[in-house]
Amino acid sequence: MSTKEILTTSGAVPRDEALASLQQLTDAALAWLPQDELLSELLVRVTEILRADTAAILLLDDEQPLLRARAAKGIEEEVEQGVTIPLGKGFAGRIAAERRAIVIDDVDHADILNPILRDKGIRSLVGVPLLIEGRVLGVLHVGSLRPRRFSAEETDLLQLAADRAALTIDNAALYEQRRVAESLQRQLLPNMQRIPGVELAARYLPASRDTLGGDWFDAFALPGGRVALAVGDVVGHGVGAAASMAQLRAALRAYATDGHRPSEVVARLNRLMWQLGPRSMTTLSYAVLDLEAERVEHVCAGHPPPLLLEPGGEGRYLDVKPNVPLATVPGSWYESTVHHVPTGATLVLYTDGLVERRGEVIDEGLERLRVTAAAVDGGVDPLCACLASKLVARTRADDVAMIALRVPPPPKEIDGSWPAEHATLAEIRHLLRRWLRGRGASEEEAYDITVACQEACANAVEHAYGPGAHSFSLQGRFEDGRVSLTVRDGGRWRAPRGQHRGRGLMLMRRLMDDVDVEHGDDGTVVVLERTLAGAEARA
Amino acid sequence: MSSLARIVVEQHGAFPVVAIEGEVDASNATEISRSIDAALSNHSIALVVDLTETGYLDSAGINLLFALGARLRDRQQRLLLVVDPASPVARIVAISGLAVAERTEETRAAALEQAHAGL
Structure with missing residues (x-):
C-alpha cells in the first residue's frame, strides 16, 4: 500500500x-x-x-x-x-x-x-x-x-x-x-405625540424592508401655541443616510426649541452638515404654524411644496420660495415665505417618493396628489391612508414619508375636562384665545379674559388634592355679546394664602365684569363674565 | 426648561439682562425664577428683566416678579423691568400694580441707562 x-x-x-x-x-x-x-x-x-x-x-x-x-x-x-x-x-x-x-x-x-x-x-x-x-x-x-x-x-x-x-x-x-x-427605523421615527389644538397623522413607507431609508418626518409644539412640522429626505440609503437623518432631526428640534426663526433653523442645519462631514445632499420642507394667527411660515430647501387643503376646496400648493438643498452650498442662507392657513384647513408635507414615478414629469405626480387628496373626506388619518394606498406602489425605488396636519375650528361652545396639572394651562389658554377671537373679542379682551380664566384654572389645579378631585372642567358660552366661563373642580377652595393667591383673585375681579366664586363640600365653581365691547357697539 | 419659554441672559457691564421669551404660567414660573436667580451674582447692582418678547404672563409670572423685586431689595440690588407698552403683557403689569412697585422702562436701552444712572 x-x-x-x-x-x-x-x-x-x-x-x-x-x-x-x-x-x-x-x-x-x-x-x-x-x-x-x-x-x-x-x-x-x-x-x-x-x-x-x-x-x-x-x-x-x-x-x-x-x-x-x-x-x-x-x-x-x-x-x-x-x-x-x-x-x-x-x-x-x-x-x-x-x-x-x-x-x-x-x-x-x-x-x-x-x-x-x-x-x-x-x-x-x-x-x-x-x-x-x-x-x-x-x-x-x-x-x-x-x-x-x-x-x-x-x-x-x-x-x-x-x-x-x-x-x-x-x-x-x-x-x-x-x-x-427595522428596529433602527422604528427608533428613528418619532412617536407622534398629541399636540393640543391640531389633528396629526403621518406615514413612513420604506423602499424595502431590508434597507434603511433617509426620509423622515417630525412634528412638535413650540412656545406660543405654534406647531413645527418637518419632512426631509437624505439622498441615499443605508446606515449612513439613516444616521444623518437622525442627527438632522435632533438638531432641527434643538434649533427650533432654542427660539430660532425658521430660516435660521434651516441655515444652521446646513452649517451643521458641513461641520459633520461626509455629507449627503438633503432636501427639507420645514413649516411653523401659528394657530392663533392662522399663518404658516415655511422654508423650502429643494423640496416639493406643501399641499394646502381648504374645506370644500380643490387643494393647492403653497407658493414657496425655493432654496438650495442642505449640504450643497456652504454658508447658504435660506428665505422663508408666509402663507395663510385658515381654520379647518389641512397641510400636507411629503417626500418626493409620493409624487415621483419613473418616466413621468413631477407635475403629473403633483397633480395626482392634489386631486387624490382633495377627494378625501374625513380627517388626517384617512387622508394619509388613502394617499399611501392610492399613490404608493407596492414595489418602489424610493422611501415615502408624509405628514398631515389639520387645524380644527374652535368649537361654538367650550365644554371640556382636563387633568388637574399645570401643564394643561397652556393648552387651555390657546383654545380659549382662538375661541374668543372667533366670537369677535378684540386682542386685548381675549388676553384679559384668558388671564382671568387661567387664574381660576390654576386655582383648580392647585387645590385639587382630595380624592376624586384630579380633574377640573371648563365651560364657555357666548350669548348676547356676553362671554361666560365656568370653571368647576372637585377640590376644596383654599382661602387666599398670603398676597400671592389674593393677587389672582384681584386680577380676576379687575379683568372681568362679574366674578362669582361658590365653594361647597364637593367642590368649587367659579363663574367669570364679561361683555365684549364689539357686542355693545353692535347692539 | 419647558418649551413654553426660554431665558436669554446677557451681561451688560455690571448688569445682567434677562429676557423672558415665550409664555409664563404656573407650570414654568418656578423654573424661570430659578434661571433668573442663576443669572444674578453678589456683584450685580441691578438686574434688568426684559419682557418685550414675553407673549403671556398671568399671576404666576406677576408673583414671581414681585417676589424677585422683594429679594433684590433685601440685598440692596435694584430690579428694572422692560415693558413695551404695545406688548400683550403691558396691561397685566399695569393692572397688577407691578408697574408701581418696580421701576419700568419701555425699552432695554432706557432700562440700562437707568441702571447706570443708579451707580
Missing part, C-alpha cells in the same frame, strides 16, 4: 453518508439559530464529515480588503484573538482572492501567515471559498494534525459544505440586517 493510499483511506468518508449530513446543514432548525451558533454547528458537522481536527470560517470584511476569523473549532484562538488575514496573502487570503480551493499537504513547506495554524501543529490543510452568486463571502478551511493528503473528492465535499454554509450565512446576514434596519 502506498503512502498516498494510507493517507487517503484514513480520511475517507462514505460519500452518501457525507451528503446526507451536508443536507442537514440547511435544516429548518438551524436557520433560526443566532449566526454565531449556526456557524459553530456548521464547523462541527464539517469536521465530522471530513474527519478533520480543526476548522475555521473567515468572513470578508465589509469595508477593508481582509478576512476576519468568525468561527473556529479546534483553533478557537483564531476568533478570540481576532485574527485578520489580508486578501490575497497567505493560505486563506489566496483562496478568497483566487476564488478557488487550495490544498496544502505539508504545512511546514507552505506560505502560512497565521501563526496559530503552525502553533497548533496542523500538518495538512484544505480550504475553499464561500461563494454566493459569484460574490466571495469568506473562506472555510479544515486541518489535520496528522499528515494527510486531502483528495479531490474531499475538496469537492468541502466545497459543497461551503456552498450550503454561504447560503445560510448570507440568509442570516440578510435577516440580521433586516432586523437591525
